[in-house]
Amino acid sequence: MKEGGIFGFLGPNGAGKTTTIRLLTGVLTPDAGSVRIGGVDVHKDPLAAKLKMGVIPENSTVYGDLTAEQNILWTAKFYGLDRTTRELRAREILGRLGLTERKDDLVRTFSKGMKQRISIACAIVPSPKILILDEPTVGLDVQSRRLVIETVRQMNEEGSTIFLTTHNIEEANALCTTVSIIKQGQIIATGSPERLKKTFDTTQYVEISFGQPVEKELFGHEGIYRVERRGDKWRLYTDNPDHVVKYLGALAERENLVILSIATSGPTLEEAFVRLTEGA
């Protein structure tokens, strides 16, 4: 992982994303090989390695019996920050995450989104060199999700290297400088989102929606090799979009269908992900 970037780790359920995070954070010990954080082996000197990182594990939360501020101050103590710095950082982060007014409330009274914000506050309080986030936006409302993404970006601008796992392909596309796709414990592709998309340059499709309900069988054309229903639209994968567009025009006229929208598109990161992890 290059210093200073935002590294996204994508993979289907059970691919090994959380296991990788647990190896990085020293919770699991590798059977072979080693994990180095900023040049320090996590398993030989866990304390030195962990001092360089802030972590938000999946499905893990902060202490409900402590207040928002107590959670942050307590976490900062592990990193050896003096009292003045701890209090200053806690105030600054609480403000950044919109929690100043709730700082003295017990975390158990918070919503899931607010708890996740406190989790992030605790992870960034030491200004870590590496910020590790395991599915940080799962189950969050839109506001909390935006705040989390904004905080990740901000931390990266302030010099933290980010390692995050996500199911949200668009999030990875928008945030990450480098993405790795993992399948059954093996990295099967690594590159910038744009480079990964180009791997599937041949993947093109036409997306169409009609004013009337239609059946999948209607698209039985030799130039269309896959048909997917996407809400009120149909996505038709083809190697020759121009030809398919003409075919659809003729089809609509013949079947008396009203075309509400039609568009052609190139490959997406989601497409690259699906193609790479097929059968996982």
Add this chain to the structure above:
Amino acid sequence: MMDPAVFARSVMVIAEKNMRIYYFKGPVVVFGLLFPFIMFLTFFIGRDLDIVLFFPGFLAMMLFFTASSVGPLITPWEKREKTYERLLSLPVTLDSLILGDIAAGSVFGVIITVIVWGMCAVYLHLALASAAVLAAGLVLGALAFAALGTLLASTATDTPSTVMMLSSLIRLPLIFVSGIFIPLGQMTGWEQLLTSLSPLTYLVDLFHASLNGDAVYPPALDGAVLVLVLLAFIYGAKIIQKRNLVKGL
């Protein structure tokens, strides 16, 4: 090479968290505070017994229950509340976690026991044969039985009540075979053999030495046994917790 200052800091910060969160949890209050009081009162009230003779045993039982009541709660509670994995990813090691838990249990045990001893000493005019031996007994007993609590917490469960039940199952029989209700000096034969197998016996004896000066074993032997028990409990807790670390995350 691990930095000892960072390690010590992590132990202290973990202990601080445990003190803030777990000292006033229901199971700690019930099994740690009320239980030994009720046990002793049940035994003592309505019987013509010499309080001075039995007080060292009562004090040892108090320290035993209080020190060992915090540890069993911590890990299962954290696994259930989903705070454990985040804790593991902070600058801590398994060793610092175990020592932080033991520290919290020990401090709880020492504080409560000193308060009880202080109050009883004033109101009942109890003797003090050796303050140094009493202090050593308090520290060693608190550490050893807090380590027992941490060992009990090592089981792979995220249900605190299961661990508290297991802990009662182990702690209750010990108080009957440790010279608390029958003075050690009055035991012979197999009774003596049985009590010598309980680590609590050596704490009771150490308190007898420090308060009444009527110990059965030499205080150095009592202290050595408690140190060995402490090390054995820490080692056991480390082995089992390492094995169960990710279970229930």
